[in-house]
Structures are given as C-alpha cells and as structure tokens.
Amino acid sequence: MTIQFSTNLDSMLSRTQFGINSEGKSVDLFTIINSKGMKVQITNFGGKVVSLFAPDRNGVIADVVLGYSTFPEWERGNPYFGAIIGRYANRIANGVFTIDGIAYQLNKNNGPNSLHGGPEFGFHNVLWSVEEIHDDGNIRGITLYYSSPDGEEGFPGKLDVRVTYLINDDNELRIKYFARTDKATPVNLTHHSFFNLCGEGKGDILGHKLIINAEKFTPVDSNLIPTGELASAIGTPFDFTSFRAIGERIGQKDTQIEYGNGYDHNFAIRISDKNDEMKLAAIVVEPKHGRRMEVSTTEPGLQFYSGNFLDGSDVGKSGIAYKSRSAFCLETQHFPDSPNRSNFPSTILRPGEIFNSETIYRFSVE
Numbered sequence: 001m002t003i004q005f006s007t008n009l010d011s012m013l014s015r016t017q018f019g020i021n022s023e024g025k026s027v028d029l030f031t032i033i034n035s036k037g038m039k040v041q042i043t044n045f046g047g048k049v050v051s052l053f054a055p056d057r058n059g060v061i062a063d064v065v066l067g068y069s070t071f072p073e074w075e076r077g078n079p080y081f082g083a084i085i086g087r088y089a090n091r092i093a094n095g096v097f098t099i100d101g102i103a104y105q106l107n108k109n110n111g112p113n114s115l116h117g118g119p120e121f122g123f124h125n126v127l128w129s130v131e132e133i134h135d136d137g138n139i140r141g142i143t144l145y146y147s148s149p150d151g152e153e154g155f156p157g158k159l160d161v162r163v164t165y166l167i168n169d170d171n172e173l174r175i176k177y178f179a180r181t182d183k184a185t186p187v188n189l190t191h192h193s194f195f196n197l198c199g200e201g202k203g204d205i206l207g208h209k210l211i212i213n214a215e216k217f218t219p220v221d222s223n224l225i226p227t228g229e230l231a232s233a234i235g236t237p238f239d240f241t242s243f244r245a246i247g248e249r250i251g252q253k254d255t256q257i258e259y260g261n262g263y264d265h266n267f268a269i270r271i272s273d274k275n276d277e278m279k280l281a282a283i284v285v286e287p288k289h290g291r292r293m294e295v296s297t298t299e300p301g302l303q304f305y306s307g308n309f310l311d312g313s314d315v316g317k318s319g320i321a322y323k324s325r326s327a328f329c330l331e332t333q334h335f336p337d338s339p340n341r342s343n344f345p346s347t348i349l350r351p352g353e354i355f356n357s358e359t360i361y362r363f364s365v366e
Helices: 071-076 255-260
Strands: 013-020 026-033 039-043 048-055 061-063 083-085 096-099 102-105 129-133 140-148 159-167 172-181 190-192 209-212 216-218 264-268 279-285 291-297 301-305 329-333 355-365
Touching: 013 071, 013 129, 013 140, 026 129, 026 140, 026 159, 039 159, 190 329, 209 301, 255 264, 279 301, 279 329, 291 329
Parallel strands: none
Antiparallel strands: 013 026, 026 039, 039 048, 048 061, 083 190, 096 102, 129 140, 140 159, 159 172, 172 355, 209 279, 216 264, 264 301, 279 291, 291 355, 301 329
C-alpha cells in the first residue's frame, strides 16, 4: 500500500490499513492532524513515525522525517527510522550486564555490543496494540501497548510498556513512556526519528544550527561504548552550548569525531536522575526555510547522531536516496551502557516501581 501524503484537514484522527506483515498480520497507519497544518502519521509496526509534516516561515508544509512510501519497504528497510526503541536504547558493552549478582547475556547486533534492544525483538520490530485518543480539546493521539516476555533478547523479566503519542495545536509531538516489570531489568526507551528540517530527501543537514543544553558529554571508545568519563564539551567540537552549524566542526581532526565518523554521542542534560522535571535539551534551526524544532525531556541524556552511516542504500518517500548526513537524530534517553557504569544515572527498573518519561518535539518558525 502506498501512503497518501495529503495535507487536507478532513479529519483530526484517522486509521487505515498500512499493509500485511511477513507473519500475515494486518498493520495499521494512524494519521493525526492539528489546526495549524501539522500532520503526523504513525504505524503500530515498531511504533514508527512514518511522516511528520510541518510548515516553514512561508507556510509551506514539508515532511521533515526520513522514511519509505510503502509498508514492505518499512519492514525490510532501516529498522530505526521513526521507531520506538527498547528495551534498551543505545549500546550495552558486549551485550553483558549483572543485576544482584546474576549475569545476563543479550543478543549482539552491533559488533561486540547489543544495540537498541536487539536484532529481532527490539521494540522497533514488534507489532504494538493501539488505543486511539479522542479529545474535545486540542489534543489527539494514540497509545501503543506491548508486553515483552521474560528472556526476550536476553533481558530478564516480563516488561509491560505503554507509549503515547499526542499532537496539539502548539505544533508539539509529545511522547509519554510507561513501563513496569516483574523482575529487575534495564529499561531505556527513546524515539528515533531521523530529521531534516529542509524536508526529507532535500540534501544534507550540515547547515542546520544546533544548541544542546549540556556542558558535558560521555566520550566513547572505538566500539562507541562510553569510557565512563563525563568530559567537558566546552571549547571542543562537542560544544553546542550556543548555536553552531552541525557541519562547522564535523571534519575537524578529533579522536571522538573519528570514532563516531561524526557525531554519535550522548550529552549529559543532567548528571543525576533524581531531578526528572521537564528540561529544554536542544534547539535546531534550519536557516533557509526557518523551521525550528525544540526538544524538551525528563530524561538525563540526549544522543546526537548526525546520520553518519546513511550510505545511499535507502530510497525515501521522495524517491531520493538518503546519503550520509542527510538527517540527524536527537534521542532523549539515559546514558549508554548504564547497567555497567555505576556513576551513570541508573536504568534498573525493579518490581513495584514505575518507569515514566516524557519528551516533547515542538515545531515553530523564525
């Protein structure tokens, strides 16, 4: 089925069949539209944001996230485009961690490491149950549900997860996460849209200007695993405390840039997980069209990825191949490899506890 990307404001929330997956199950597509011209399309396959239309300073609406035109492409293409990521976003070194003296071995899918919850049953690959949210106010959305069984991808405990996408007339995409477990387990959930504020397929993102509200980041080794250090970003290529073009220092000779082939690093928005109030984490502005995106979160970390490993093998909705640095990601999260780093904010969820998190992507113009 080909997605119809109409900007006609006929309905605030609609549901259509998106396709049939490889297991013969029906997959849905949900379209949510607000009164300001913003439109978001989400599928229950991986909870993926399929498209996100936002206006520029002249009122021209464009799709600003990477993705595909048909469901079969989504099923076989880049698994992380627009997806819910879990149980554990980012990397766990050697796929190994210990809780209460018990060692657990995860499935590996990133060299020696486990990445984004594993290769087969990471949350980006599963079919979620959905409940629609109809509100008499200015918010519309959907809530997705998934129950991850004990031992899935090597993780302990049965984990019940709920993720809610909400759209309002402030041009905000709000994402709320909830999880509970019957056995101690690591939990780190995030959203993984690949953004280009010029519009998907409209060149690279090196001219986008970025602020990250963090003075420290977590340096990595050659396998992109944090060393455990919280290093100062000030005066380095990782200093985004004031607006900098993403491409301004990406070619600079720097060991961390070389390890990531660009930016693929976690920034410490807060050092402790004791304060989980909503905080502005990042601002991105695309100067030519004037689109602006603000990212606020209750999470302590933000992974900034500059699309370094896009290699032209994925052809997007516009029919254009996605080349290196044709998008960026701002993934709100806890720090990578936290189960193995006692000095990082803890990611261990225990029975009787509730995991709650919220992230807001707000779109405007300047």
